[in-house]
Amino acid sequence: MAATLSDEILIEQARNGRQTAFAMLVKRYEQYAFTLALRFVKNREDAHEVAQDAFLRAFRYLPDFRGDAKFTTWLYKIVYSTSLNFLRKQNPDIQSIDDDDRPVKLPDEGTPDPSQAMERDDRNAALQRAIQMLSPDDAGIITLFYLYEHSLEEICQIMDMTMTNAKTKLCRARQRLKGIVEGRFSTEIAY
Amino acid sequence: MEQPFVLTEDMLWDYADGFLSPEEKTRVHEYLLLHPEQMSRLDAIADEKRRFASLPTERPNAGFADRVMAAWVSEQAGSRQIVAGKGKDWVVYSIAAAMGLFLLLPILLIFISAPASATDLIPAEYLPQTPTIPWTEIFNSPVMRFGMPLVLLFFSFRFLDQYLQQKKMLAKLQA
Numbered sequence: 001m002a003a004t005l006s007d008e009i010l011i012e013q014a015r016n017g018r019q020t021a022f023a024m025l026v027k028r029y030e031q032y033a034f035t036l037a038l039r040f041v042k043n044r045e046d047a048h049e050v051a052q053d054a055f056l057r058a059f060r061y062l063p064d065f066r067g068d069a070k071f072t073t074w075l076y077k078i079v080y081s082t083s084l085n086f087l088r089k090q091n092p093d094i095q096s097i098d099d100d101d102r103p104v105k106l107p108d109e110g111t112p113d114p115s116q117a118m119e120r121d122d123r124n125a126a127l128q129r130a131i132q133m134l135s136p137d138d139a140g141i142i143t144l145f146y147l148y149e150h151s152l153e154e155i156c157q158i159m160d161m162t163m164t165n166a167k168t169k170l171c172r173a174r175q176r177l178k179g180i181v182e183g184r185f186s187t188e189i190a191y
Numbered sequence: 192m193e194q195p196f197v198l199t200e201d202m203l204w205d206y207a208d209g210f211l212s213p214e215e216k217t218r219v220h221e222y223l224l225l226h227p228e229q230m231s232r233l234d235a236i237a238d239e240k241r242r243f244a245s246l247p248t249e250r251p252n253a254g255f256a257d258r259v260m261a262a263w264v265s266e267q268a269g270s271r272q273i274v275a276g277k278g279k280d281w282v283v284y285s286i287a288a289a290m291g292l293f294l295l296l297p298i299l300l301i302f303i304s305a306p307a308s309a310t311d312l313i314p315a316e317y318l319p320q321t322p323t324i325p326w327t328e329i330f331n332s333p334v335m336r337f338g339m340p341l342v343l344l345f346f347s348f349r350f351l352d353q354y355l356q357q358k359k360m361l362a363k364l365q366a
Contacts, residue, residue, distance in 0.1 A: 019260065019263075019264065022260065022263060023256060023260050026256040026259050026260065027256050030251055030255055030256050030259075031248040031249065031250055031251065032248055034248075034249055034250070034251040034255070035248040035249040038249050044249075044252075047249075047251075048251055048252065048255065051251060051255070051259075052255070052258065052259050052262060055259045055263075056259070056262055056263060056266065059263055060266075123242075124242075124245070124246055124247065127242065127243075127246060128246060128249075131246075142243070145208075146240060146243030146244060147243055147244060147246050147248070149244060152210070167210055170208075171201055171204070171205070174204060175201075
């Protein structure tokens, strides 16, 4: 029954104060919101905090949701801004999570050899870890475009950037991911 | 002299992602028709895109949704208390307004019961008998002298208590 209810109906019921509608929305999108938060903040514990905050903010501002965009676009925009706020709190100097000028953060040589850890993981897990090594913005845009299959227009709304910027960023993110995969996970993933 | 067309990796990705303009798209399409051996590169990109799309999402820890709902319910309860507190405030404000009106009423009565300015033109028998109010006695009575300050003091403490309660609740919610 819950699965058949559309987002619109659940949002309407939630606006009327029905707790079960809120709970269904959380259940439906918890994995997506959590995965996106994890891409940005890079840590499961922090991602739980960010995802929870994002849901609470979404519920708080649900009466303002006009339905011009998809609910997911609106929710992911909140996840993105909550992640940005979280990262800013941790590092007040941070202005954005745009890492265009910074090199990709690869694990330092002191950490255990990733290839050994990867032996027990499947190809998907290796790709997940490769995405995790990208900068927050790169990981976010790859996740939104290729995993969640959001359009570039929607990504522009979520991450508050221009179309050209989003296109360039996606292209660079892809190149960086390829670099990581070829450098670190070439045995697990044939790129 | 026209530069030879080079099909780069990025161009192929943009082709697969649908980012190329109609002209560029046609150019790539025609190039691929002329060079079928390059199709394998496009197939590899399509495979890669499928692999991305099939990546599983990360699962939050068990009970995540319950924790979110608990936090939401707690936030709602906090808001309701504040709203209820505000409701009580209105009752207090109404009582204060009634008290103010009660204090202003004697002044209003003075104006109502004041004799007309042209009383000398009206024969004495037609003049209304205005009631005399013993204002001095009223204001010097112990009820007015001690009661009113006590009432004002009570409402001052009531306002202060409401203000401190709201401040405490807001601090709790922000924490």
